[in-house]
Amino acid sequence: MMIRLPLLALAGLSSLPLSAQTPPPAVAPTLAPPTVQPVPAPPPPVPIPALSPAQEAWANQWLKNGAAQGLMARQKDSVALKGDALVTALLDRAKALGTGRVDTADFLDIWALRPAAFDPRPGLARAVSEDRLAQWASGLTPPWAGYETLRKGLARYEAIRDKGGWPSLAATSPADAVRRRIALEDPAVTPGEPLTAVIQRAQRRYGLNPTGTLDTRTLAALNIGVDDRIAAIMANMERWRWMPRSLPVNRVQVNIAAAVLTVFEGDQPVSSMRAVTGSPDNATPMLASSIHSIVVNPPWNVPMSIAKRELFPKGRATLLKQGYKIIKTPEGGERIVQPAGPNSALGRLKFDFNNPFAVYLHDTPSRGKFASYDRLASHGCIRLEKPVALAEQMVAGDPTLDGQIQALIDEGKTQRVSLPKEVAVYLLYWTAFANNDGVVSFRADPYGWDKLLASKIEASSRRVDPTAAPSPSLASKD
Known part of the structure; x- marks a missing residue:
């Protein structure tokens, strides 16, 4: 704020004799030291009680479900964790399930959907002290049916992958080969069902014109590898983890x-x-x-x-x-x-x-x-x-x-x-979504975000998760 002196006072000063206007010798003022406000220290992290042997066994078993939650393409066998290492792994897994495996600093700018902040320590501390680890863990995943149905669909595609995947089709493939291929993803296929109806149902699941004929686009969709389908499911499960809980x-x-x-x-x-x-x-x-x-x-x-x-x-x-x-x-x-x-x-x-x-x-x-x-x-x-x-x-x-x-x-x-x-x-951006039976519908990945996000999930898991193993299909894309 500017303090304005009265005009008359200013005029009076200007009319004083020159000698009267000479200022006295300067005396350095005595200044009080500045008051420094201490910056409050951040509160100490919530302590996690020591886990009992039974809790340690449960926790190590639970950590083995990362692939089932789409946090990695494949799980690896790892030694049982104990003490601080086990607590660190539990907190990391809880954070990944609660807000996503990929840190928001690694998002593309155009992925402007951001998960809410989440600190898993208080919940884990209560769960250990109250011996309710299973209940705590069950509340970490997104509460939406869209996530749970994708989780079931992921299990289906992982089983297909573990049995060798599926063969490629051609326009000249026999009808039985086409029927068997589609049946791997669609358990509703029956031996006596007209092939046209089988193909139409597949086309609807892929968002294609349901002509009932094995056209070029339908063949291309059927020939996408099972690892790429798993990557798409993983990416969409991650996007569900970014969504608010209400x-x-x-x-x-x-x-x-x-x-x-x-x-x-x-x-x-x-x-x-x-x-x-x-x-x-x-x-x-x-x-x-x-x-x-x-x-x-x-x-x-x-x-x-x-x-x-x-x-x-x-x-x-x-x-x-x-x-x-x-x-x-x-x-x-x-x-x-x-x-x-x-x-x-x-x-x-x-x-x-x-x-x-x-x-x-x-x-x-x-x-x-x-x-x-x-x-x-x-x-x-x-x-x-x-x-x-x-x-x-x-x-x-x-x-x-x-x-x-x-x-x-x-x-x-x-x-x-x-x-x-x-x-x-x-x-x-939903490119994979499932019904209650785990039958997954897919859409094309026009922006290439699925493979990019799946590779980021895999890379993040390998950096911080002791149970994550490099995936043959995704490791080269990191």
Whole structure:
């Protein structure tokens, strides 16, 4: 704060005789030593009581289930651990199950879904003192059915691998060979079932057009090796470990890999629609946020990366003819805006949520892609098959907006509608998911994240887990 002296006082000082203005000899002031506030020491770690012999035996046996939880591709025999080494291994395994094997420092930036902080020491200390290690361990894994069904599916694929995997198929393979191959993954296959039905069911599990014929894409899916399928399951189990232990009961989830949006109400899926997600060159990020508003009749402020790469090369005349506007920026540059209207790339609705990637859900005038089984084609945002229906669900709690979305669109003006209650949104990358019988459905890994993540899991386990063994299939990818 600046202290201002009265003007009269200043004037009085200036009118003193020169001798009176001469300051006295300077005397060094006596300064008190600065007060140093001690930095509080961090609290000591919670002590872990010594494990009894029976607890040590149980703990060593439990540590052998790392492969069953997707924390490593193969387990190795190891000597029994004791004392501090055993406690360290238990804490490490608990952390891996609770928040993921891969440290967030090793995440790609675009994996913006981050697990919550978790300290396993207090829980382990209580479990040892109360002799409840089994109950403690059972509460470490994600509580979601999606994780548990993948765990069952992992056991199925590990058994297939341990029996030698499966042979490759060709377009000329005999029908019995095709049936046997598919039956390895699908126990519902019966000897008398038409082969067309068997192939169709496999195609649906792979997210392919269920033609019932052994086309090129179906052959490619069937010929993916069992080790790669295990890697995909491991990667998706790890992503489940990044998820919060409780989810908003009302939320929107997008499976990026499958290009599908699902609406949950009361923690139950109530509707879904096809979507178009980011192409392999424009990956949609994994993240969690909340939709706070909907822009009706939105203009499209073209990102500079898209403008430079795709639009400016067309030439100004072409852009103006196509309805774009070229606007001067304060810095002296130019940017492109596509005005609101039926041909806007954002369609008639844009669903906004905060995120560092400038992605959002939106309508689109290009409807043909929704009929395709290959819908990873956007610049990273998520295009929606039924945006009006989704908007109506989100404003249903506001009597002034309920049923009015289409009317607002028809007005033709750009306006922002705040939601009566923010809606949680999760953009997730699920390439493997299973039913209760452990039959796993797979989607392609368009961004190459599965193998990368599986190799990171394996490398992290080998660094810190004494029970982890190098996997022949993954060790070379580290």
